[in-house]
Amino acid sequence: MKALVWHGRNDVRIDTVPDPKIKEPTDVILKITSTAICGSDLHIVDGMVPTMEKGDILGHEFMGEVVEAGREVKKFKVGDRVVVPFTIACGNCEYCDDTLYSLCDNSNPNPEKAKANLGHSISGIFGYSHMLGGFDGGQAEYVRVPYADVGPIKVPSTLSDDQSLFLSDIFPTGYMAAENADIKRGDTVAIWGCGPVGQFAIQSAFMLGAERVIAIDSVKERLDMAKNHSRVELIRTTDRDDVYEKLMEMTNGKGPDSCIDAVGAEAHGDTLVGKAVDKTKEVLQLPMSRPYVLQQIMMSCKKAGTVSIPGVYIGMVNEIPFGAAMNKALTFKMGQTHVQRYLKPLLDKVDEGLIDPSFIITHRMKLDEAPKAYDLFKKKEDKCVKVVLTP
Ligand code: NAD
Ligand code: ZN
Structure with missing residues (x-):
């Protein structure tokens, strides 16, 4: 598949990489329909985020269609259209119990790297360094979504991608x-x-x-x-x-x-x-x-x-x-946003027509053009506020 890959400071490229696979029975694989670039991605491009590795796939704001579901996934089946929180949470630890999902104790498979930098481990984040789990991001054609029953939420067919995508991060944030x-x-x-x-x-x-x-x-x-x-x-x-x-x-x-x-x-x-x-x-x-x-x-x-x-x-x-x-x-x-806590209430606000989050979109580009999109967003050129990429 194609994905936006980090090669170093100010160097992101579209590469062909292996398709993601189910690793845990609680994973789903998503075919991405829309993904966006966040201000947080700029910190990675600027070389500010420690524990990035050449070859990491970026992107933590995305939505799409379930194309494969692990055998323990209960909430979703193939064909469901979902939006995914950028924070990965287990749903079972004392922090998740308190709806402090971005502080999840279990979702980060590299807790030592997080502890070295932060004193404690926090939740994993898609496409956001090895200290936050080393998870592949969603500026790609497909992505593996861990703890699928805890994070993603189904999107009603009445709402467009443009109206739902930003529930992944910036609206809850x-x-x-x-x-x-x-x-x-x-x-x-x-x-x-x-x-x-x-x-x-x-x-x-x-x-x-x-x-x-x-x-x-x-x-x-x-x-x-x-x-x-x-x-x-x-x-x-x-x-x-x-x-x-x-x-x-x-x-x-x-x-x-x-x-x-x-x-x-x-x-x-x-x-x-x-x-x-x-x-x-x-x-x-x-x-x-x-x-x-x-x-x-x-x-x-x-x-x-x-x-x-x-x-x-x-x-x-x-x-x-x-x-x-x-x-x-x-x-x-x-703190990082406890996105899971806000998904349903904010989806309801969008569904009731109280807010249309698509007002933020200034640019639409193909995933292939992602490096150009990063440049535009970073330099704030051409009145750019938010770019949506479609694979
Ligand atoms: P952005 O880079 O598009 O926006 C930052 C804005 O700040 C720009 O419009 C810039 O012109 C303005 N700015 C810069 N210096 C300023 C100053 N001295 N005074 C006033 N304004 C100034 O990024 P964004 O996507 O809106 O993200 C904003 C921040 O939120 C980033 O730090 C990002 O990492 C963070 N973020 C946090 C979470 C979270 O969970 N807490 C989630 C998403 C993004
Ligand atoms: Zn973000």
Whole structure:
């Protein structure tokens, strides 16, 4: 089959690779019908994610049709159309029992690599390094989906791929980010980043009762997209210092009640210094970063406010004004999304017509063109916000 393969920093190619096979009786094999590129994939392309190996297949946002089911799979049969969460979870450990699926204890077959970098193992993630399981991703014609009875959800025939695909990641991620922001009716929420995650965080913040949402980005087209789909207020930022002043002006000097960082490692800059503590003796270079977004958030968030961080950070992050966070009694919530928890409720919202997630799609391309699509998305050229690839 054809798949998008990682060959190194800024080097992804379409290669012919072996078709996936059922490995465990709880697996299904999916024929991919639609797959997307995520901001998290850019971290891999930028060489920020440790434990990637040449030959790894990328992609964790995908949906398709079941073409083979392991003998213990109960929920699905050949021909079912499903969307798959990017987090792989066993459904049986203490974390899954608490619906903390992205912290699953059992789904990562390489827990030592995760422990070396994170202190603990977390759930496996499709196409996202060997420390997160070394699972092949879904920017491909076919993919193996482990723990099929726990992750995927059937999609009604009334919903198109475009309407369902983003349940795999960015809609639940934006939604959990807004939930983590502890929004109370009447609150003002500030959201850094109007990429796909930021766009869904904006939509979700309004759904959860925010009175005002202020979105911050430097890319005009992304701010325009947010404005075209909500009554968001905008700050276009080009330098790091004006955001605090503007937020104070807009909130009578109080600051937003909660702040969401939907930017993550992109605000790192690309200085690669610092080393991970690595008990496996594999020396990893991780970014020692200058987190301007986190600085702005900690300085501007209202006293006793909540900071929600869906943006992915990697390795060591320095220059965080922790004194401001402590003295202002801020609350922090973050993490990879517990996608399984949100699949059914958010699918219902789409099915009821409360939101049509396809508003995010700016580009459609063939899987063959994936390297070009990565380039477009990374450089934010041609007003690109989200690319959907079809094999
Ligand atoms: P993206 O790269 O398309 O969006 C990031 C946006 O941030 C861009 O629009 C960029 O212009 C903006 N930005 C950069 N620097 C900024 C700054 N200083 N101030 C304001 N805006 C700034 O990516 P995305 O797909 O929207 O993903 C966003 C983040 O969410 C990434 O870190 C990604 O890894 C993460 N993510 C997390 C999860 C999760 O489970 N927690 C899931 C998916 C994605
Ligand atoms: Zn993603």
